[in-house]
Amino acid sequence: MNNLARVTQDSWRYLFSPASVAVIGASNTPGSWGNNAMKGLLHTGERRIYPVNPNSAEVLGRKAYRSVVDIPDPVDLAVIVVAEKLVPDVLRECVSKGVKAAVIITSGFGETGEPGRKLEAELAEIARLGGIRIIGPNSMGHADTRTQLSTFGQAGEMPRGPVAVLAQSGNMCLKIVRNLAESGVAFSKYISTGNEADLRMEDYLEYLAKDDDTKIIAAYIEGLRDGRRFFQLAKEITVRKPIVVVKTGGTQESARAVMSHTGALAGTDAVYTAAFKQSGVIRVEDDDELCDVVYALLNSPLPRSNRVGILSIGGGPAAMTTEACEKEGLAIGTLDPSTVSKLDKYLPSRWPRRNPVDMAGPSAAEFSVIADLLWALIEDKNLDFIFLLAPIVMDRALLASRMGLSPEAIKAYREKEEKNMMLIREKVEKYEKPVVMMWQWRSSSSDPDMASLFRKAKVLVCTNTRRAARVLRYLVWYRQYLDAATGK
Amino acid sequence: MNNASQIIDNVKKQGRAIMTEIEAKQVFKGIGINTIETRLASSLREALAICDEIGFPVVLKIASPDITHKSDAGGVKVGLKNKAEVRKAYREIMESVKQKYPEAKIEGVSVQGMARPGIEIIIGMFKDAQFGPVIMFGLGGIFVEVLKDVSFRLIPIVQRDADEMIKEIKGYSLLQGYRGQEPANIPSLVDILLKVSDFIEQTPEIKEIDLNPVFAYKDSAVAVDARIVLEE
Numbered sequence: 001m002n003n004l005a006r007v008t009q010d011s012w013r014y015l016f017s018p019a020s021v022a023v024i025g026a027s028n029t030p031g032s033w034g035n036n037a038m039k040g041l042l043h044t045g046e047r048r049i050y051p052v053n054p055n056s057a058e059v060l061g062r063k064a065y066r067s068v069v070d071i072p073d074p075v076d077l078a079v080i081v082v083a084e085k086l087v088p089d090v091l092r093e094c095v096s097k098g099v100k101a102a103v104i105i106t107s108g109f110g111e112t113g114e115p116g117r118k119l120e121a122e123l124a125e126i127a128r129l130g131g132i133r134i135i136g137p138n139s140m141g142h143a144d145t146r147t148q149l150s151t152f153g154q155a156g157e158m159p160r161g162p163v164a165v166l167a168q169s170g171n172m173c174l175k176i177v178r179n180l181a182e183s184g185v186a187f188s189k190y191i192s193t194g195n196e197a198d199l200r201m202e203d204y205l206e207y208l209a210k211d212d213d214t215k216i217i218a219a220y221i222e223g224l225r226d227g228r229r230f231f232q233l234a235k236e237i238t239v240r241k242p243i244v245v246v247k248t249g250g251t252q253e254s255a256r257a258v259m260s261h262t263g264a265l266a267g268t269d270a271v272y273t274a275a276f277k278q279s280g281v282i283r284v285e286d287d288d289e290l291c292d293v294v295y296a297l298l299n300s301p302l303p304r305s306n307r308v309g310i311l312s313i314g315g316g317p318a319a320m321t322t323e324a325c326e327k328e329g330l331a332i333g334t335l336d337p338s339t340v341s342k343l344d345k346y347l348p349s350r351w352p353r354r355n356p357v358d359m360a361g362p363s364a365a366e367f368s369v370i371a372d373l374l375w376a377l378i379e380d381k382n383l384d385f386i387f388l389l390a391p392i393v394m395d396r397a398l399l400a401s402r403m404g405l406s407p408e409a410i411k412a413y414r415e416k417e418e419k420n421m422m423l424i425r426e427k428v429e430k431y432e433k434p435v436v437m438m439w440q441w442r443s444s445s446s447d448p449d450m451a452s453l454f455r456k457a458k459v460l461v462c463t464n465t466r467r468a469a470r471v472l473r474y475l476v477w478y479r480q481y482l483d484a485a486t487g488k
Numbered sequence: 489m490n491n492a493s494q495i496i497d498n499v500k501k502q503g504r505a506i507m508t509e510i511e512a513k514q515v516f517k518g519i520g521i522n523t524i525e526t527r528l529a530s531s532l533r534e535a536l537a538i539c540d541e542i543g544f545p546v547v548l549k550i551a552s553p554d555i556t557h558k559s560d561a562g563g564v565k566v567g568l569k570n571k572a573e574v575r576k577a578y579r580e581i582m583e584s585v586k587q588k589y590p591e592a593k594i595e596g597v598s599v600q601g602m603a604r605p606g607i608e609i610i611i612g613m614f615k616d617a618q619f620g621p622v623i624m625f626g627l628g629g630i631f632v633e634v635l636k637d638v639s640f641r642l643i644p645i646v647q648r649d650a651d652e653m654i655k656e657i658k659g660y661s662l663l664q665g666y667r668g669q670e671p672a673n674i675p676s677l678v679d680i681l682l683k684v685s686d687f688i689e690q691t692p693e694i695k696e697i698d699l700n701p702v703f704a705y706k707d708s709a710v711a712v713d714a715r716i717v718l719e720e
Contacts, residue, residue, distance in 0.1 A: 227618030231642060271616045274640040278649060484648055 011133040012207055014100035016144040016189065018076030019047055021151075022068050022099070024090050025081035025106075026051030026059040033081040033105050035060075036153030037141070041079070043155035045148035048073065068097045075099045079141075079151050084108035087137065088122050095130030102127075103151050104136035110195045111138055124197045139194030140170025145187055146213055152192075161186020162215035163294055164208050166201060168193050172220040172246075172287060179291045180218075184455050185298060188213035202229045209237045218294050220287070221247045224272075231275045238280030239485050242478060244293050245283050247272050280481045282474050292471045299458050300434040302479035303472065307333035309383035310356035311373055317389040317438060318356035321465040325387070328469040330476070332356070333383040342376040355383075359390065367392055367420045378427045378435070385434040385472060387465065392437070393417050393454070396447045414449060421457035428458050434475065436460045436468050491518035496693060496718065504553055505695070505718045510598055512714040516699070519687045521680055523711040524603045530596035532578045536571055538599040545569050547600045548577050550585050554592035561588050567602065603712045606703030607663060607672045611680055613643065613688055613697040621688050623681060627659045628701040635659075643685045650681040663704070672704035680709060695719045 021041055027034030034053070038060050041049050050073075051059035054066045065071050068078060068090070078099045082090055084106050094102055109120035120137065127134050135142055141152035145160045152174070163185055167173035170192035177190050188211060191204055201224055208214045217237070224230050234243055248254050250269040276283040284290050308325050310332070312318035322332055332355055335343075340353050346369060348360065359373060370390055377386050399405045399413055428435050437459050454461045462468035482488075492515045499507055507515070513523045525542065528551055529535035539546055550563030558564050562584030565577035578597060585592065608628030616622050619642050626638030639653040654660065654677055665671030680702065688694060696717040703710050 224618050227616070228620045228642075231619060268616055268640075270638075270640050271619050271622050271642075274622065275619050275642050277652075278642055278645075 011101055014076045015103075015133065015135065015142070016149060017147040018101070018149070020050065020073060020075050021047060021077045021079060021149075022050040022052050022065075022071060022075045023059075023079045023081070024052040024068055024094075026053050026064060027081075028056060028059055033153070037079050037081055037105065037151055038062075040141075040150050040153040040155055044150050044158065047149070050075065068093050068099065071097070076101065078102040079105065080137075081105045084116070084119060084137075088119065088126060091123055091126045091132070091134075092130070095126060095132055099132060102132060102134045103139055103142060104134055104194070104197075105139055105141065105151075106136075107138040109137045109197070120195060120197045127198045134198040135191065136194035137197060138170075140173060140192040142189070142191040143187070144189045159186040160188070160213070162188060162213070162298065163218060164188045164211070164214040164216070165190035165218045165220075166193060166204050166208075167191070167220035168196070168201065168222045169220055170194070176218060176220065176287050176290060179287065180294060183291065183295050184451065185291075185295060188215075196225060200225050202226050202233060205230065205233050205237065205243075209233065209241070215241055216294055216297055217241060217243045218290055219243065219245045220290075221245055222249055227272070227275060231279050234276075234279035234281050239482065242297050243281045244290055244297070245276060245281050246285070246287055246290050247276070247283060280478070280485060282478050284474065289467075289470060289474075292467065293474050296434070296460050296471050296475060297478075299455060300460050300475070301428065301432040301458075302475050302482070303384040303434055304432065304479060305384045306330045306473070306476045307382060307384045308355075308387060308469075308472070309333050309335075309377040309380060309385070310387045310389065311370075311377055312356055312358050312387075312389035313391070314360070314389075315358055317465075318358050321387050321389060321438070321469075322356050324466040324469040325472075327466070328473045330469055330473060333380070336380050336382050339376050339380040339382075343373060346372050367416075371420065371423065374424070374435075375427060378431050378433050383433070384476070385436065387436045387438065387468070388459075389438045389465075392420060393450055395450065414453075418453060418456070421453055421459065424459060425457045434460060434472065436462060436472065438462060438465060438468075491515075492687070492691070496691070499718060500693075505720050506553070506556065507716040507718070508551060508553060508595075508598075509549065509714060510551065512716040513711070515716060516711055516714055519683050521683055521699075521711055522676075522708065523714060524600055526598045526600040528596055529599050532575065535578060535597055535599050536574060539571065539574055542599070542601045545602045546574065547602060548574065548581060549598045549600065550581055551595040551598045552585070552589070552592045553595070555585065555589055561585050603703050603710055604705070606670070606705045606709070609672070609677060609699075609702040609704050609709070610638070611677075611684060611697075611699040611702055613684060613694070615695060623653075623685055623688070625653045625677075625681060626657060627662060631657075631659050644689050645681065645685045647678065647682065650678040650685075653681070654678065665706075670706045673707050673709060676707075676709035677702075677704060680711070693719050 023038050025034040026038045029035055038051055050071045051062050051064040052068050053059055053064045056064045058064050078094045080090055080102055087106050109116045143150040143152055145158040165173055165176050173190055173192040208217050284293055308330050310318055310321050335355050377383055399410050424435055495511050495515050510526050510528050513526050516523050527538050529538055546568050547566045549558050555561050563581050568574050568577050610626045610628045610632050612624040614622055621643040622640050623643050624638050624640050626632045631637045637658045639656040641649045641653050663672040698715040699711045701712050703712055
């Protein structure tokens with residue numbers, strides 16, 4: 001019944017912007033959860049931090065308290081990392097101390113079987129009666145970049161950004177966060193929701209719907225406790241903020257793995273698929289796709305429909321991309337006759353006058369030629385997005401070795417490239433047509449200047465066109481959902 | 489709808505959860521879904537009289553609230569072309585059922601006209617533990633049993649959902665007329681899906697629905713068999 005009670009704004013405030021935090025189970029042992037949590041909290045944000053440990057006089061140079069009730073000042077948030085058997089009593093002490101919210105990192109609850117489930121139910125009951133809201137148990141932590149709060153044990157400044165991550169697995173939460181961060185994506189909040197004894201996926205979603213810092217929600221889901229509520233919330237949210245979801249438990253053994261992980265009842269996977277489709281939730285296959293789609297949503301317009309135009313430096317990449325697009329259900333657009341006449345001016349007379357367009361020749365240095373061809377495709381009303389299979393940006397190492405450029409010359413070259421990329425960006429925005437560039441994957445690039453150039457230009461970059469084609473398929477689907485949902 | 493709720497109340501009063509085929513079809517007819525009419529005959533004489541009215545060929549099925557798997561009980565005879573065949577079938581059904589289900593309460597037989605064969609469709613509804621009422625669409629027969637070629641949507645659905653769930657099945661091309669076969673009338677199927685969805689939204693006491701099979705023709709669709717289970 002606990003979750004029928006709506007979470008008040010106050011509880012969220014204490015969870016995300018506490019003035020004081022007690023770390024119960026704080027430890028001096030490097031590498032322990034109690035040590036990581038302390039270090040992380042001491043190194044992020046400005047707030048009062050109180051270690052609680054009955055066996056130490058101090059932890060990391062701070063006076064330690066025997067119990068949370070011994071702390072002389074009010075405590076807004078408790079981070080609990082004690083052994084599972086002790087958690088109920090610790091939580092009761094939190095209630096009597098007047099602690100407003102808690103994150104329970106400790107595991108060994110519902111995910112372990114019947115005794116653990118009982119212990120978890122006890123926590124939920126203590127929380128409900130005591131009016132304290134909890135994240136977890138079996139959570140790895142939560143983070144808010146606006147208040148610079150992290151209970152994950154990370155140190156250092158967290159850049160602010162528009163993406164929120166919710167994950168029913170702490171490891172997946174951090175994997176997604178790290179992967180996206182490598183691509184230059186920053187976050188509003190990210191939460192490892194754990195076993196969701198009290199606060200559930202649906203509660204976080206409801207909160208993020210109203211959170212102005214959050215523009216995109218990415219979630220890793222194993223099972224929902226109240227699917228219908230998720231569905232209703234998602235339906236309202238996705239017309240304003242995209243929700244991208246990885247949902248596991250779709251195969252027989254993965255359903256078993258999910259059950260023993262967070263104890264969630266997986267339910268019928270096909271019904272999840274239906275619910276996601278009907279509520280505009282972009283369901284992707286795995287965390288890599290999740291990151292690809294989130295990156296694309298942040299850096300590209302949504303294509304109106306599924307007709308691709310392909311502009312390639314040669315025949316091989318064109319063939320690969322054509323096949324990848326077709327396999328993903330995208331359509332190879334038919335060039336408008338006016339586009340064919342435009343291209344006739346720039347291409348050798350033997351060019352086949354159809355999509356994919358093989359440039360058959362111009363080198364990367366001739367951006368002016370590539371640009372004319374690219375503009376012609378972007379302007380074609382029969383095409384909704386473009387795959388550009390040409391290296392119009394070059395790696396620093398390549399510029400130095402192959403082209404023998406000095407550092408100053410590289411800088412000048414980079415400036416020229418940036419100008420070109422900004423021209424592409426203008427067209428992308430004007431025509432609302434995504435441009436996908438085949439290149440080394442954005443994150444593994446050996447040259448960070450290039451990655452930032454791609455982001456500036458709002459160009460999607462890929463080494464694997466099948467993967468890129470899938471991203472475009474998701475974007476097309478979402479655009480069509482939005483058009484139908486908003487009556488366009 | 490009024491008619492439907494009367495039937496439901498009546499079934500509940502009798503302490504049953506599973507409706508008979510006749511009751512279920514009356515409910516669906518009441519909400520505007522085309523069904524193959526099925527009428528109850530409590531004697532051989534009544535059965536023959538119904539045949540006179542609806543014409544041959546007919547199907548006879550055992551009518552008993554205690555028997556759900558009618559075919560297994562030897563309680564179904566199809567393609568009966570004249571009165572002699574109906575008499576013989578009636579006797580055989582009664583003997584077989586008495587032998588296999590001596591305790592079952594027998595109301596008689598249901599008499600049903602034979603539907604012209606069409607593309608077999610299955611439309612169903614069940615309640616998911618997390619998401620509540622879900623509507624299902626698929627091709628009938630081996631397509632649903634072996635290939636699990638079905639699509640789902642949460643109730644309530646709108647026209648777009650119905651269109652999508654029909655197009656989503658792998659066997660969709662069969663509905664468009666395969667090798668000169670008669671195509672299925674998609675608007676009729678959409679209409680059934682929307683009516684089932686509306687009905688379930690207004691009737692939470694229904695736990696499960698099966699329209700299996702529905703025959704789809706080029707200009708219409710008709711529910712040949714129907715099942716409704718109420719919440720206990």
